[in-house]
Amino acid sequence: MLAIVWCWMMFCSLSSGPLVSGVGVWFVFCVVVMMLCLVPVGAGWCLLMRNGTPRQTTHATTSNLNHHNQDTPTMPFSKKRKLPPPKEADDGDDINQVQQQTEKPDEPSDNNDDDEQQPEDSNQEEHPNENDDDPPPPPVSQTTPTQPQPHNPYDDIRRIIVRNDNKRESLIRLIGLKSLFAKQLPKMPKEYIARLVFDRRHTSLALLDPRRKFTDDEIIGGICYRAYPEMRFAEIAFCAVSASQQVKGYGTKLMNLLKMHAVKEGIEYMITYADNYAIGYFKKQGFTKAVQMPKARYQGLIKDYDGGTIMECYIHPTIDYTRIPEMVQAQREFILQRITQTTAKSNKIIYPPLPCDFSTRYEESNNKPSSSKYFSEASRALSIPGVKEAGWTLSDLITSTGGTKDSDQKKDLLKKELLSLVQKVQEKHFSWCFRDPVDTSEVTDYLETIKDPIDLRTIEKRVRKGDHYKSKHQLYADMMKMVNNCKIYNGEGSNYYDCAVELEKYLSTLFPLRMEGVNGGVE
Numbered sequence: 001m002l003a004i005v006w007c008w009m010m011f012c013s014l015s016s017g018p019l020v021s022g023v024g025v026w027f028v029f030c031v032v033v034m035m036l037c038l039v040p041v042g043a044g045w046c047l048l049m050r051n052g053t054p055r056q057t058t059h060a061t062t063s064n065l066n067h068h069n070q071d072t073p074t075m076p077f078s079k080k081r082k083l084p085p086p087k088e089a090d091d092g093d094d095i096n097q098v099q100q101q102t103e104k105p106d107e108p109s110d111n112n113d114d115d116e117q118q119p120e121d122s123n124q125e126e127h128p129n130e131n132d133d134d135p136p137p138p139p140v141s142q143t144t145p146t147q148p149q150p151h152n153p154y155d156d157i158r159r160i161i162v163r164n165d166n167k168r169e170s171l172i173r174l175i176g177l178k179s180l181f182a183k184q185l186p187k188m189p190k191e192y193i194a195r196l197v198f199d200r201r202h203t204s205l206a207l208l209d210p211r212r213k214f215t216d217d218e219i220i221g222g223i224c225y226r227a228y229p230e231m232r233f234a235e236i237a238f239c240a241v242s243a244s245q246q247v248k249g250y251g252t253k254l255m256n257l258l259k260m261h262a263v264k265e266g267i268e269y270m271i272t273y274a275d276n277y278a279i280g281y282f283k284k285q286g287f288t289k290a291v292q293m294p295k296a297r298y299q300g301l302i303k304d305y306d307g308g309t310i311m312e313c314y315i316h317p318t319i320d321y322t323r324i325p326e327m328v329q330a331q332r333e334f335i336l337q338r339i340t341q342t343t344a345k346s347n348k349i350i351y352p353p354l355p356c357d358f359s360t361r362y363e364e365s366n367n368k369p370s371s372s373k374y375f376s377e378a379s380r381a382l383s384i385p386g387v388k389e390a391g392w393t394l395s396d397l398i399t400s401t402g403g404t405k406d407s408d409q410k411k412d413l414l415k416k417e418l419l420s421l422v423q424k425v426q427e428k429h430f431s432w433c434f435r436d437p438v439d440t441s442e443v444t445d446y447l448e449t450i451k452d453p454i455d456l457r458t459i460e461k462r463v464r465k466g467d468h469y470k471s472k473h474q475l476y477a478d479m480m481k482m483v484n485n486c487k488i489y490n491g492e493g494s495n496y497y498d499c500a501v502e503l504e505k506y507l508s509t510l511f512p513l514r515m516e517g518v519n520g521g522v523e
Contacts, residue, residue, distance in 0.1 A: 154322040158208040159257055164200050176219040177204050184240035196237050202226045205258050207250060220245045221254045227265055231297045234262060236272035255285045256321040263317050269293045270315060273308030287311040342391065351385040411466060418463045418475050421510055425479070426456055430502040433495075434482055449489050454482045476511045483507070 162173045178197045182190045196202055207220040221241035227234040241250050262270060271293065274282050291312045320327070355361075362380055378397035382388055425431050437455045438446050447453070459478055462468035469475050486500035 150326065152322055154253060154257065157253060157257070158210050160206055160208060161261065162204045162206055163202075164198050173206055173208075173219065174198060174204065177206055177222045177224065180219050180222060180242060181224070181238045181240050184243065185238065188238075193238065196226075197224055199226075202237065205254065205261060207254055207257075217242075221250045223254060223258050225258070225270075227262075227267060228298075228301060229266065231301065232267060233269040233271055233293060233298060234265075234267045235298075235302045236270060239272075239278070251281060252285065256324070259313075259315055259321040262315050267315055269297075270313045271298060271302065272311055273302075273305040274311050275308055279309055279311070282311050282313075285313065287313040349386065349389070354384065414469070414471070415463060415466050418469055418472065419460070421472070421475065422456065422460050422463060424510065425503070425506070426460075428503070428506060430499040430506075431456065433486070433499050434503065446489065450485045452481065453485060454478055456482070472511065476507065479507050480504070 160173065162170050162177065164170065164174060174197055178194050181188070181193045181197065185193070197204065202224055203226070204222055204224045206222040209218050209220055212218045219242065222238075223236060224238040225234045225236045239251075239254070241254065259270075269292075270287075271291070272282065272287070274287070289309060289311055291310060292314070293312060359380075362383055375394075375398060378394055381397050382392065382394055426435060435456050437457065438450075438453060440446055459475070459482075462478075463475070483500045483504050486496055490496040490500075
């Protein structure tokens, strides 16, 4: 620019007179002086703008991070106190807390303290116990250390939940499971196994061998099941352990891991059809043949297998099935502790040894005939000094000697025999009129003639109850009462009367030695 001004000045001096030339020289001189003065000012302004830009950018970024739309308040010039640098938000810090610490304006102070005392007050608020002798209390978030739990052996087992999600790793392991099930379940069709294992509605739990990754031998054992979340149960389709890994506890661990996974899915029951070789295994895992789940929940959803026994297991939502041995050990220790507490006094008493003639004295003092040998043995044990003081009773001793067990076996055997007789009667065609009670709303005068009605349904309920019939003679008596009631109310020649006659003849074949006892009074 100086070159342009100089050229213009020379042009004016050559083309004009002395007046114009003098004015042009003074004009150029003024312009040069102004430019020499403005250059340092412009350079300082550029340097100031350059140093101030990053602070404005950083502040804008912090404001955007904290969602603050207002301008950051500045301290008055009368305040000599400096603001602390804004705290950067870590991964675990709350953004709202950072915003309160960095952008919260200073509140006006009510007291008239000097400016030099304000930092001291703020330090005392941050460290209230700095000058005290007692140590500062622990923070609120600090928790009391708990005893570490013992090592769970299930943590060392490598397992995986596999589904057909079209991933290469999942398909390789599903093929390994299919090969395992086909090898260990030879009676099951291979096509059927492949169809269920690769079905997207089925899920498989597999135990893996870390030394043989992505091979057929990687699968130690597996269970394939299908869950029904709406009905809160799951059906186990296949369960097998490799032949080389059996008798090592993998079957129990596999089932316990499946139960823990079922709790997470909200499954309440597990149901399966077990063959004769697998019933023992499922019984050990908590399965039972008595299905308690309502039939309406699984009927029509699961497939019936010929020759299989349906079994069910209830999944308790609060039991840790991977720590069953520890739980049983804790219960055993608790029971032993309670026994020790109750028998602490009796254990400290020492009784003299029994005399040599103890049995003779006992027999002489108890000449009454006992009802059973178990009762006499229990009475003899109870007469030993210290047994009654320890809390034993006669019923406890009879139970421990096996008397109750034998009586229960006799009751069960009689119950089975009586149920078999009732079912044989119900299967006959002439028993149709005796199967249900008489409807007294239709036959209004029936109770006026028959004072003690009886039918086959009532008899079956009494047998299943187990306490009504003490012998076959009582069952035969109720059967004959049912026949006589039919003959009394219905005259000869009616269909009911003929059915009663046929039933009486059939009962004589079922109870050949009971007719004389009922008719003649001899058992």
